Amino acid sequence: MLKLTKKADYGLMALKYLAEHPEAVALSAKDVADAYGIPAQLLAKILQQLTKKGLLRSHAGMNGGYALARDAREISAFEVILAIDGPFFITSCTKGTKACELTPSCTIKEPLARVNETIAGVLKSISIQDLAEHEHQPAKASEGHGLVALTL
Amino acid sequence: MLKLTKKADYGLMALKYLAEHPEAVALSAKDVADAYGIPAQLLAKILQQLTKKGLLRSHAGMNGGYALARDAREISAFEVILAIDGPFFITSCTKGTKACELTPSCTIKEPLARVNETIAGVLKSISIQDLAEHEHQPAKASEGHGLVALTL
DNA sequence: CTGAATGCGGACCTATCCAGTCGGATATTC
């Protein structure tokens, strides 16, 4: 429950890797997969999805590969998750197909929706840059980018 | 992904219902199930789990049922989820059995762990009382119980 | 021109987990 999919996980790792290698014109899916031990074909599909959503630019052919479409600090973890796993909801009531049929009688879905938004806000406040920067570095308490007010 | 299980969902609804009926000595699983249209047997098991974890007190026999073990504002949503779905992790690396084998090479699990803690903090800041109070009431911006600092 | 490297995209398989059900035992009251 409440778990990130591995695809999203892999996607974040890959983006971070790309952010850490800005000198490279493009890195192939295989390069990234080998760097971390991720199944190459699976990562390939993930990167394709990210490309389709406009987070990456791709280039086929020899010496082709992927590169960030924007600056690393302009890409949030939320976007990545959204691109890979689709819309983000912690409850089942909004699953598109076959919503929970007690939605009318349910009295907690509204409070939970706020929790949902809060979590989304947290994820939006994290950029790929943040992930890359954090390498072996003690927590910077005064970063100031994440202060989230939950108003139930 | 990142979805609450329906069991946890049902559990929260049930606790809220109990919180809203403090006058009742005890409410049976069936009472609550009927009130919302939740499968009775399933809810029964959920309430049993909550009892085992000490969030509810139970009483068998006629006119038996369940009652909150503590004051509604002393029970957090986090505890409920924990009791029903077990330990709370957004990543797969800590699933107890069969952890993700790239844990050593993974470079994002530490940042994600912080996100995890942040979310846990949000859930801890929500009490059953909060859920019950919120009935048809506009958001009270000055509630002040939830201000969560995310320090990546 | 040709072939290797790469991205693209669908079909497919499999294991796991969730939601819900069933059956039976035990406890309490009337």
Add this chain to the structure above:
DNA sequence: GAATATCCGACTGGATAGGTCCGCATTCAG
């Protein structure tokens, strides 16, 4: 002792996540 409860384990069916396979399109080096 009958009715009403909680208690507890086992089971099933369906959904989804994780991963594989294969064929095609694109690019570039020699």
